[in-house]
Amino acid sequence: MRDNIRIALVGDVGKSTLVTALIKETFVANVQAVVPEVTIPPEVTPENVTTHIVDTSSKSEDHEVLETELRKANVVCIVYAVDDRDSFRQTHEYWLPLLRRQGISVPVILVGNKVDTRDDEAGGPATVLEDEVVPIMNEYREIEICVECSAKALLNVSELFYFAQKAVIHPTRPLYDSRDHVMKPKCAEALTRIFRLCDADGDGVLNDAELNAFQRSCFNTPLQQRELEGVKELVQASCPDGITAGGLNVGGYLYLHLLFIQRGRVETTWMVLRRFGYGDDLGLREDYLRPALDVPPDCCVELSLAGYAFLTEIFKRYDADGDSALCPAELDHIFSLSPGLPWKHGHFPDSTVTNAAGHVTLEGWLAQWSMSTLLDHKTTLAYLAYFGFPGDTRDGLCVVARHGSSTTTINTNSSSGLRRRKRDKQLRNVFLCYVVGAAGSGKSSLIRAFAKKPFTAEYTPTMRSTTTVNSVDVKGSEKYLVMQEFGPYDTSVLQSRRQLENCDLLVMVYDSGDAGSFSYLANLRSNYALDSIPVIFVATKSDLDYVEQRSDPPPDVYCRELKVNAPIYVSARDGQMASVFQRMAAITRSPHSATPALLLARPHAWSTAKLVGVTALVGVGLASTFVAYQALRYWWTNAIHARSSASASAGAYYTVPKRSEL
Numbered sequence: 001m002r003d004n005i006r007i008a009l010v011g012d013v014g015k016s017t018l019v020t021a022l023i024k025e026t027f028v029a030n031v032q033a034v035v036p037e038v039t040i041p042p043e044v045t046p047e048n049v050t051t052h053i054v055d056t057s058s059k060s061e062d063h064e065v066l067e068t069e070l071r072k073a074n075v076v077c078i079v080y081a082v083d084d085r086d087s088f089r090q091t092h093e094y095w096l097p098l099l100r101r102q103g104i105s106v107p108v109i110l111v112g113n114k115v116d117t118r119d120d121e122a123g124g125p126a127t128v129l130e131d132e133v134v135p136i137m138n139e140y141r142e143i144e145i146c147v148e149c150s151a152k153a154l155l156n157v158s159e160l161f162y163f164a165q166k167a168v169i170h171p172t173r174p175l176y177d178s179r180d181h182v183m184k185p186k187c188a189e190a191l192t193r194i195f196r197l198c199d200a201d202g203d204g205v206l207n208d209a210e211l212n213a214f215q216r217s218c219f220n221t222p223l224q225q226r227e228l229e230g231v232k233e234l235v236q237a238s239c240p241d242g243i244t245a246g247g248l249n250v251g252g253y254l255y256l257h258l259l260f261i262q263r264g265r266v267e268t269t270w271m272v273l274r275r276f277g278y279g280d281d282l283g284l285r286e287d288y289l290r291p292a293l294d295v296p297p298d299c300c301v302e303l304s305l306a307g308y309a310f311l312t313e314i315f316k317r318y319d320a321d322g323d324s325a326l327c328p329a330e331l332d333h334i335f336s337l338s339p340g341l342p343w344k345h346g347h348f349p350d351s352t353v354t355n356a357a358g359h360v361t362l363e364g365w366l367a368q369w370s371m372s373t374l375l376d377h378k379t380t381l382a383y384l385a386y387f388g389f390p391g392d393t394r395d396g397l398c399v400v401a402r403h404g405s406s407t408t409t410i411n412t413n414s415s416s417g418l419r420r421r422k423r424d425k426q427l428r429n430v431f432l433c434y435v436v437g438a439a440g441s442g443k444s445s446l447i448r449a450f451a452k453k454p455f456t457a458e459y460t461p462t463m464r465s466t467t468t469v470n471s472v473d474v475k476g477s478e479k480y481l482v483m484q485e486f487g488p489y490d491t492s493v494l495q496s497r498r499q500l501e502n503c504d505l506l507v508m509v510y511d512s513g514d515a516g517s518f519s520y521l522a523n524l525r526s527n528y529a530l531d532s533i534p535v536i537f538v539a540t541k542s543d544l545d546y547v548e549q550r551s552d553p554p555p556d557v558y559c560r561e562l563k564v565n566a567p568i569y570v571s572a573r574d575g576q577m578a579s580v581f582q583r584m585a586a587i588t589r590s591p592h593s594a595t596p597a598l599l600l601a602r603p604h605a606w607s608t609a610k611l612v613g614v615t616a617l618v619g620v621g622l623a624s625t626f627v628a629y630q631a632l633r634y635w636w637t638n639a640i641h642a643r644s645s646a647s648a649s650a651g652a653y654y655t656v657p658k659r660s661e662l
Contacts, residue, residue, distance in 0.1 A: 003042070006052045007164045008069050010095055011079035012087045014113035014151065015055050018079065021151040022053075022161060033057065040161075047165045070104050074168045075144075077160070079111045082118060082148065092136045099142070107144045107167035110136070111160060116150040138179050144172050170267040174282055176258075183258050186282040191257055191269075193337060194276050195250045197388035202317050205246040206253065217390075218275045231256070277385055289382040293394055300402045300502075301377035302430050303370060307384065307396030314387050315365050325359035338386035342372065342379045351468050353452055363471060370480040371469035373397065374430045400428050402502075403591070430480040431588040432502055437509035438520035439488045442540030445572035446509060447483040450581055455572050462487040472585040479585050483507070488520070494528040504588050505534050510555070512539040512569060518549040522558060531597040534587050535564055538580060542569035563599035 009015040016031045019038060040051040054073065056066050070076065078095045080087040091110060099108065110133065137143045144167040149156035172178070175187040183191075198214045199206060206214065211231070212222045223231070235242045235252040238259075242252020260268045277288030295301055303311070318334045319326060326334070331349075335341055341348060351371075353364030360368070373380040377397055384393040437443045444462060445455060451468040467484045486493055493499045508524075510517035521537070524530070537559060549555055556566045570577050587594045 002049065002074075002169065004050050004052070005165055005168050006054065006072055006074045007077060007161065008054045008056060008073035008075070009077045009079055009111075010056050010058065010066070010070070011077075011111075012058055012090055013079065013081045013084060014111075015079050017151040018111070018113060018149070018157060018160065019053055019055055021154060021157050025154070027152045027154065045165060046162055047169050049165060049169065051161070051165060053161065067102060070099065070102060073104075073106060075107045075109065075164045076104070077109045077111050077164055079113055081114045082112045083114050088112075088132075092140070096136075096140050096142075105142065107171055107173065108140065108142045109144055109160070109164055109167060110146040112146065112148040114150060114152070115148040115155060116153040141173060141178065166267065170270040171280065172261065172266050174280065175266060175269060176261045181262070183254065183261070187257075187269075188254055190273060190276075190278055190282050191254055192250055194272060195253050196337065197276065200317070202320075203246065205244055205249050207247040211248065218272050234259075276388075284385065289385050290378050291381065291392070291394055293377065293381065293397065293399070295377070295399055298402050299399050300428070300430075301373055301380075301397050301399055302428065303366075303373050303380070304396055304398040307369075307373075307380075307389075307398075308366060310384065310387070310389055310396060311366060311369050312362065315362050323359075325355045325357070325361050326365065327357075327359045331360065334387070337388070338383060342383060343368070347466060350453065351451065351466075353470055367469045367471055367480055370430045371467065371482045374432060374482055375467075402428075428588075429478070430482065431504040431585075432482045432484065433505040433507050433584060433588075434493060434503045435483055435485040435507045435509060436494075436521070436524065437488070438511070438514075438517050440514065441509045441511045441517050441520075442572065443485045443509050446507075446538065446540060446570070447485050449572045449575075449577060450481070450483055455575075457573075465490065465493075470581075472581050474582065474585045474589060479588065481505075481581065481584060481588070491524075491528070494524065494530070500530075500533060503533050504591065505536065505584055505594075506530060507536055507538060507584065509538045509540055510549075510567075511541055513541050513544040513547050515547045515550045518555050518558075519551040522551055531562075531600070532595065534591040534594040535562070535596065536580075536584055536587060536594060537564070537567040539567040539569045541571060541573070542576065543571040543574045562596045563602075564594050564596060 009019065016033065016035045017028070019035050020028045020031045023038060034057050035055045037055075038053040040053070042048045042050050045051055054069050056062075056069055058066070076099065078091050080091050082088070096108070099106075133146050137146065145163055147156060147160050147163055149160050151157060175184060176182075177184055195206070198210055198217075200210055200213070201207075208225075208228055211228060215221065215223050232243055232248065235248060235255060239252055239255040242249055242255050248256075257269045257272075260266065273282070277284045279285040293301070314334065315326065318330050320330055320333075321327075331341075343351065348368065349358065349360045349364065352368040353361050355361055369380060372383075380397065381393050384396045389396050435443050435447060439461060440459060444460065444466070447466070447468045449455070450470050452470070462485055465484060465486055467482060469480060469482045471478050471480050473479075508521045510521055537555065539555070551558065553561065559566050565583075568578050568580050568583065570580050592598050
């Protein structure tokens with residue numbers, strides 16, 4: 001809502017007197033032709049806005065100044081005297097056409113001054129009939145209201161300026177067609193959407209509890225039971241079709257707002273519209289759809305527990321047939337609250353989990369929004385607003401560290417400038433995986449299998465980035481992996497430092513039956529700085545005959561040199577996936593375990609620590625040898641002594657024993 005209003009007064013008589021009467025709260029007979037601009041502070045106005053009142057001159061020499069003031073004004077008051085037919089005629093013969101010629105489209109208020117003279121001459125010129133004003137208001141839709149007042153009697157003077165404020169803050173023109181006396185289509189459309197948002201059980205009726213929730217949300221006060229009954233009785237009397245046994249339907253709800261507008265309580269309708277994010281043009285405001293959210297460069301955005309709970313509630317509310325899946329009609333019903341599907345190029349619902357009929361399950365619904373939030377949190381913010389998230393939509397999201405609470409640069413690859421993954425396990429729930437590989441390597445089949453889609457033998461080249469998402473259970477904890485596939489000629493993502501920093505896992509796919517498929521991956525790694533990203537190699541089509549790769553070194557040796565795990569062999573055709581997605585999720589939780597730059601930066605195998613260990617083992621070995629030598633020496637001495645004694649007693653000749661005898 002605006003906090004500053006500029007009111008311009010035009011006409012031939014009475015303008016300065018009205019302004020003076022408002023300020024001095026008394027009638028001043030002789031005032032200057034044009035009084036200076038008056039500023040009224042917000043605390044003394046009913047609408048709590050700063051108000052500037054500008055008096056103007058109708059002299060021809062002041063015409064340029066007049067046009068300038070009209071262009072700056074938010075509302076124009078055309079003043080005439082009820083006892084002067086010429087001044088009244090000027091309103092529609094000069095002033096209103098002048099505004100249109102100048103292209104000025106602001107609310108207009110017709111002000112009939114000197115109403116205190118109306119009884120002076122019964123039937124005289126003071127009796128400007130209402131039916132003379134109505135045709136003018138019908139012709140000029142910009143006229144909000146006609147106010148009669150008297151500066152001399154201080155009658156309706158403050159009310160005049162209050163109506164001028166209201167005409168700007170709570171304009172009638174966008175809501176109501178004064179010629180046909182009906183609500184305008186955009187207003188009816190906005191209020192119908194609000195009705196649907198308040199219909200928590202989706203039965204097309206606002207029951208007492210839902211009406212009270214609506215009342216508290218918009219006006220911070222509940223309705224007493226007798227007040228609720230009074231509302232229903234009012235609708236029942238004038239719009240019987242608007243009420244049912246269950247409560248107020250959308251027809252009755254619109255009828256109530258039509259009554260508010262027709263009875264001059266247009267601010268009530270505007271309070272409702274603004275509570276649900278509508279601006280003066282009856283479109284949802286940008287600040288309501290996309291409020292500012294501070295996301296540091298090393299952080300990303302995920303759904304909060306409140307966000308997941310709300311989207312789960314939306315799923316259940318619109319699952320009309322209760323089959324735990326959203327069919328196309330149910331999805332259309334949900335997205336009718338918004339401009340439509342936000343995933344124009346995401347091949348939704350193929351991008352997420354569906355049941356056998358192709359309908360989106362709750363698992364797939366939450367996975368899709370998890371992906372959307374990670375890739376573009378502003379879109380999720382907007383759709384939380386479209387779906388009627390209670391309170392601040394930012395509460396539906398949370399900002400989390402992308403690679404841990406602290407980061408350092410990698411000395412082994414300073415040119416890349418990429419951030420080092422913290423060795424601690426990640427606390428995030430949603431991770432982004434880039435899937436790359438040569439043409440025909442099986443990337444599409446891999447990510448289709450991830451989204452539990454049936455295998456298709458038909459080959460379709462990847463011409464544009466496609467994305468799938470699903471949840472993976474890792475040691476009892478559910479994590480979401482977003483698999484983003486890139487075509488073999490789309491290497492722009494590998495050239496972008498920012499996009500590489502967003503990547504949590506690089507999935508490098510090659511065809512185990514194509515001898516030249518792995519060399520494509522080796523060339524990618526040699527051409528781009530990828531060592532700072534966790535990596536996993538996947539060999540597809542393991543159901544076919546194995547073909548030795550024409551790469552030097554071969555895949556297993558190549559992986560060993562990077563100190564990462566050997567390629568995982570899978571077959572999407574046979575459904576033999578070797579728990580590859582669980583392995584991916586495990587890597588995203590402990591990225592250091594598959595990051596070449598970190599693994600290669602470890603100390604050499606014969607590091608000081610290892611040398612100490614070897615020395616200790618050698619020491620133990622020497623000690624053991626010494627003990628054995630001492631035992632042998634003891635045995636040898638005793639043996640010689642025994643033989644010598646026996647020989648001496650028998651007179652035998654003693655010889656040194658052979659080595660084989662010992």
